[in-house]
Amino acid sequence: xxxxxxxxxxxxxxxxxxxxxxxxxxxxxxxxxxxxxxxxxxxxxxxxxxxxxxxxxxxxxxxxxxxxxxxxxxxxxxxxxxxxxxxxxxxxxxxxxxxxxxxxxxxxxxxxxxxxxxxxxxxxxxxxxxxxxxxxxxxxxxxxxxxxxxxxxxxxxxxxxxxxxxxxxxxxxxxxxxxxxxxxxxxxxxxxxxxxxxxxxxxxxxxxxxxxxxxxxxxxxxxxxxxxxxxxxxxxxxxxxxxxxxxxxxxxxxxxxxxxxxxxxxxxxxxxxxxxxxxxxxxxxxxxxxxxxxxxxxxxxxxxxxxxxxxxxxxxxxxxxxxxxxxxxxxxxxxxxxxxxxxxxxxxxxxxxxxxxxxxxxxxxxxxxxxxxxxxxxxxxxxxxxxxxxxxxxxxxxxxxxxxxxxxxxxxxxxxxxxxxxxxxxxxxxxxxxxxxxxxxxxxxxxxxxxxxxxxxxxxxxxx
Ligand SMILES: *Cc1c(COP(=O)(O)O)cnc(C)c1O
Ligand SMILES: [Zn+2]
Numbered sequence: 001x002x003x004x005x006x007x008x009x010x011x012x013x014x015x016x017x018x019x020x021x022x023x024x025x026x027x028x029x030x031x032x033x034x035x036x037x038x039x040x041x042x043x044x045x046x047x048x049x050x051x052x053x054x055x056x057x058x059x060x061x062x063x064x065x066x067x068x069x070x071x072x073x074x075x076x077x078x079x080x081x082x083x084x085x086x087x088x089x090x091x092x093x094x095x096x097x098x099x100x101x102x103x104x105x106x107x108x109x110x111x112x113x114x115x116x117x118x119x120x121x122x123x124x125x126x127x128x129x130x131x132x133x134x135x136x137x138x139x140x141x142x143x144x145x146x147x148x149x150x151x152x153x154x155x156x157x158x159x160x161x162x163x164x165x166x167x168x169x170x171x172x173x174x175x176x177x178x179x180x181x182x183x184x185x186x187x188x189x190x191x192x193x194x195x196x197x198x199x200x201x202x203x204x205x206x207x208x209x210x211x212x213x214x215x216x217x218x219x220x221x222x223x224x225x226x227x228x229x230x231x232x233x234x235x236x237x238x239x240x241x242x243x244x245x246x247x248x249x250x251x252x253x254x255x256x257x258x259x260x261x262x263x264x265x266x267x268x269x270x271x272x273x274x275x276x277x278x279x280x281x282x283x284x285x286x287x288x289x290x291x292x293x294x295x296x297x298x299x300x301x302x303x304x305x306x307x308x309x310x311x312x313x314x315x316x317x318x319x320x321x322x323x324x325x326x327x328x329x330x331x332x333x334x335x336x337x338x339x340x341x342x343x344x345x346x347x348x349x350x351x352x353x354x355x356x357x358x359x360x361x362x363x364x365x366x367x368x369x370x371x372x373x374x375x376x377x378x379x380x381x382x383x384x385x386x387x388x389x390x391x392x393x394x395x396x397x398x399x400x401x402x403x404x405x406x407x408x409x410x411x412x413x414x415x416x417x418x419x420x421x422x423x424x425x426x427x428x429x430x431x432x433x434x435x436x437x438x439x440x441x442x443x444x445x446x447x448x449x450x451x452x453x454x455x456x457x458x459x460x461x462x463x464x
Pocket of ligand 2: 009010011014015016027028029030031032
């Protein structure tokens with residue numbers, strides 16, 4: 001397989017490349033990000049996406065059961081013997097009629113791709129199984145990441161479930177939701193908490209990995225993004241292989257946005273779809289780098305001639321002003337998105353738009369998602385809040401077919417949920433008020449009742 005697969009610099013004119021088993025993940029010529037590239041003409045690619053339906057009949061085979069590897073012909077970078085799966089990607093597209101009125105969509109037009117159902121409770125497992133497979137292919141013994149929480153939870157679960165590698169995770173101080181920290185600790189990862197935020201942890205893990213030769217699973221790793229492409233394959237499958245009009249996704253490090261763009265671009269190149277959907281990436285207002293650059297500064301990919309100096313100046317200014325990311329949606333609390341150029345490219349391929357939403361909008365949307373049957377963490381609800389905005393602006397039509405990606409499970413961050421619904425004003429202020437959240441519009445308050453049978457019955461008859 002090796003000779004048909006390599007890593008290629010994303011800058012079209014650069015021509016830099018790396019072999020499939022190189023773990024530097026940046027262009028040796030210009031330092032840009034790399035793509036996993038395939039010589040499709042020499043690889044067996046099905047001539048219709050319907051081919052993948054046949055995998056359902058083979059699901060006793062773990063590679064056919066995995067929601068990632070049953071699409072392995074579309075990410076053919078590793079021989080079967082290296083593939084490490086723990087049953088990730090058993091996630092389905094769900095029609096969300098109950099939410100339509102909240103986001104002003106016509107019934108039947110909104111779908112949610114609920115990635116909270118993955119083994120570690122977030123979409124990260126789609127990417128981790130691919131990175132982990134690549135790590136085995138190169139013979140790695142230790143793997144590391146910096147994380148706002150879910151990447152580390154995912155790495156920890158893959159290491160502990162397979163016993164094949166030691167997990168080393170870097171987190172910032174006080175910046176991790178308890179559900180996620182609990183996973184890293186319970187699954188036995190070496191957890192290194194440094195003073196600083198995610199962006200600091202990210203810089204350190206790259207230095208340390210280089211120095212110690214530890215395999216890096218952050219989203220700079222292009223093999224992770226190969227796994228995340230399958231989220232979109234499952235979306236297409238859920239729509240009987242029809243392309244939706246819009247895909248709406250929260251943007252943090254922009255791995256998903258980048259992976260989704262690559263997925264659709266490749267399918268189109270291979271003649272497996274006739275058009276690409278449009279892409280909407282949603283930032284939190286407190287971590288809105290992509291929104292500022294794309295929508296306010298007009299920064300575009302321009303076929304690879306994107307204004308690098310302009311972007312560098314933007315980051316220098318951010319540094320000079322000591323601007324730190326701040327949002328309740330901790331999974332997207334990132335000011336220096338690693339995959340920025342790839343995301344710009346995806347936005348070009350998919351005629352994308354970027355929006356920002358406040359923590360208030362995020363939590364209200366999250367409560368609505370929950371009230372209609374799917375539990376998600378705050379960052380995930382940014383997609384639904386973003387859709388609502390795009391509907392109010394008229395950018396998305398009420399009758400277009402829209403898929404919002406719910407990236408992580410509700411139980412990842414119980415604090416945010418409890419504070420939102422709480423009757424305790426102090427708790428609300430502590431967790432949400434200081435972030436500018438004013439009212440929990442859809443709060444479902446616990447009812448305080450004395451321990452008395454009649455009072456309890458009265459309360460139930462009153463409220464239910
Ligand atoms: C990692 C993560 C994100 C951000 O995804 P990117 O690919 O980094 O943009 C959003 N939501 C959740 C729940 C996450 O874990
Ligand atoms: Zn290059």
